[in-house]
Amino acid sequence: MVVLVDGPGAPESLDSSLPPIDPSESSSPKRLWAVRSEDVVHAEEECEFGRLRPAGRIKHTNLTGGEPAFAGGELIYLNEQVLVVSGDSGRYGPRSAQELHDVSIAFKDSGYAVYSLGYDAEANRPFPLIGVRPRLI
Amino acid sequence: MTELSRIFGPESKGGTAQERAKTSSRMFVRSQVQLALDSPEATGRRITALEALDAYGLELLEQVVEDGGVGLVTNPSEPSQTIAERRRAMRLSKRVVASEAGVSVDDLTNAETAGAVIPIRGLENIAQVLALDERRLGLSGIGHGDNELALRLRELKQVEERDDEFVAQLAGAAWVIARQTELSEKLSADRNKKSLFRSKSKDYNPPVWEKGYVLAETTRIRLGLDASAPIESVYKLAQDELGIPIIDMELPAEIAGATVLNGSARGVVLNKTGANRNVLVRRMTLAHELCHLLWDPDRELERVRVDESADLGRRQIRDLVEARANAFAVALLAPRAAVLQTHGGQSVYDTVSRIAETFGISPSAAANHVANVCHLDPRDLSRSPTASAAVTRLWDRREIQDNIITGHVPDSRGGRFALLTVQAVRKRLISVDTAAAWLKIDKRLIADLF
Numbered sequence: 001m002v003v004l005v006d007g008p009g010a011p012e013s014l015d016s017s018l019p020p021i022d023p024s025e026s027s028s029p030k031r032l033w034a035v036r037s038e039d040v041v042h043a044e045e046e047c048e049f050g051r052l053r054p055a056g057r058i059k060h061t062n063l064t065g066g067e068p069a070f071a072g073g074e075l076i077y078l079n080e081q082v083l084v085v086s087g088d089s090g091r092y093g094p095r096s097a098q099e100l101h102d103v104s105i106a107f108k109d110s111g112y113a114v115y116s117l118g119y120d121a122e123a124n125r126p127f128p129l130i131g132v133r134p135r136l137i
Numbered sequence: 138m139t140e141l142s143r144i145f146g147p148e149s150k151g152g153t154a155q156e157r158a159k160t161s162s163r164m165f166v167r168s169q170v171q172l173a174l175d176s177p178e179a180t181g182r183r184i185t186a187l188e189a190l191d192a193y194g195l196e197l198l199e200q201v202v203e204d205g206g207v208g209l210v211t212n213p214s215e216p217s218q219t220i221a222e223r224r225r226a227m228r229l230s231k232r233v234v235a236s237e238a239g240v241s242v243d244d245l246t247n248a249e250t251a252g253a254v255i256p257i258r259g260l261e262n263i264a265q266v267l268a269l270d271e272r273r274l275g276l277s278g279i280g281h282g283d284n285e286l287a288l289r290l291r292e293l294k295q296v297e298e299r300d301d302e303f304v305a306q307l308a309g310a311a312w313v314i315a316r317q318t319e320l321s322e323k324l325s326a327d328r329n330k331k332s333l334f335r336s337k338s339k340d341y342n343p344p345v346w347e348k349g350y351v352l353a354e355t356t357r358i359r360l361g362l363d364a365s366a367p368i369e370s371v372y373k374l375a376q377d378e379l380g381i382p383i384i385d386m387e388l389p390a391e392i393a394g395a396t397v398l399n400g401s402a403r404g405v406v407l408n409k410t411g412a413n414r415n416v417l418v419r420r421m422t423l424a425h426e427l428c429h430l431l432w433d434p435d436r437e438l439e440r441v442r443v444d445e446s447a448d449l450g451r452r453q454i455r456d457l458v459e460a461r462a463n464a465f466a467v468a469l470l471a472p473r474a475a476v477l478q479t480h481g482g483q484s485v486y487d488t489v490s491r492i493a494e495t496f497g498i499s500p501s502a503a504a505n506h507v508a509n510v511c512h513l514d515p516r517d518l519s520r521s522p523t524a525s526a527a528v529t530r531l532w533d534r535r536e537i538q539d540n541i542i543t544g545h546v547p548d549s550r551g552g553r554f555a556l557l558t559v560q561a562v563r564k565r566l567i568s569v570d571t572a573a574a575w576l577k578i579d580k581r582l583i584a585d586l587f
Binding site: 019020021022088089090091093120121122123124125127128129130131132133 | 166167168169170171172173176178179180181182203204205206207208209210211212213214215251252253254256257275
């Protein structure tokens, strides 16, 4: 688990959306993130510790120790400047499109270009990583 | 709390997941890409615990309960790939599919574009027009539908030169047939006597009309029908006794009906316009299609067999399958023994008139039938009686269907399908939301029925 550090800033030109992500084919592994009271942490979902868990991967509560957090979700580093972010977390997922947008802006403000999966109004929860085109924030 | 209580709620009862789901008040909600626990703010498709269990399995529901929701799509190209491939396999234009599904062409284009999201109800409508199981759409390796049906529908278009609209209608009917069969089984709503007709007859040797007559007599025996009594309602016989869905639709005027097989569910699509407007003709068409379903080997029927009105009831017809079905139809409705009995002691004209009225067949069909059964010269039948309006009305009343929401539901979804759908809501097999989507009506109308 590592604390999110500020990024180097967004590239100058980016597409407004990306083809749907296939985490199994991504060069960078899927990570879980959580906004805690003092910092933002993230970790590879199927890290060595996770593989020892019953589910074979970590959960968001492994990032928070079961304590409250402002928000949580999943992310993939496309490169050191660009993140794809979802709010898919059972316990800490943003509870509205606005909340997810606010978190995405916070990632952007910390020096990354951010593609968000967005909020699924039909299910009333954030979209998962798979099956939706990420859109540039 | 046990695992099942956690998934289906503490109020659920029973030792199995099925029992728990049936007694659960928990609701789930589905979007294009995920299944979640229901919440007042969610706008997607609400489904009961039993629907969710049947479509997605216990393991996935467990995950939904634990995390609040779970992605259903594991291949990023789904469900768009399935939809696009299916439409192309059936060679249907976007315009026709969009129109039949009640969505815009843009929505259909999005539904066929990986990663684009459209409202779940639109997606479901598109799936239904393509005879796909909309509930499993997006799940890897599932929901791709009956491929042979798709190929046969393409053949109808390319070889038999049927138009797009008609092919799309048949595909939509195939969806209803599959769903009605499933509901009928779950509700034990029919006597499933079609299982008495597992062995088929390949005997089309001349005289083929004789084979049709014998099969009609065998059918009456197997169904426990009186050897010479009229069949009050062929609709009821087909649906209540045999568990064969009958789907009424407005088809091109030259079409009488069709038999359609979707997966393991076979049903009849009946044109409610054209010659079938007349109830006496409609009864014959239905009996003709029953012959196909009960007696013709699958190789003759394929996935879809379309019958044209011009071929039904004709005395001289080259297609032996159709000739046998014609003879079957008239002999099922007006048994040979009854015709002989009626003919004794009265004129041919009176016999024909009496047979038509008593057994609910058209006078022209009765005339041919009397000539065949009583070995008369067809020239003796140059003058046929006509059916009186009173007789037609009488048979119309007898054939009356289960129209519980008449006028609100499209023809293809009315009748028995609507009745079973409402019963399924009563038994909590499906949600009001599902019923409204299946019947294509506002869910307040369904709620008003309770």
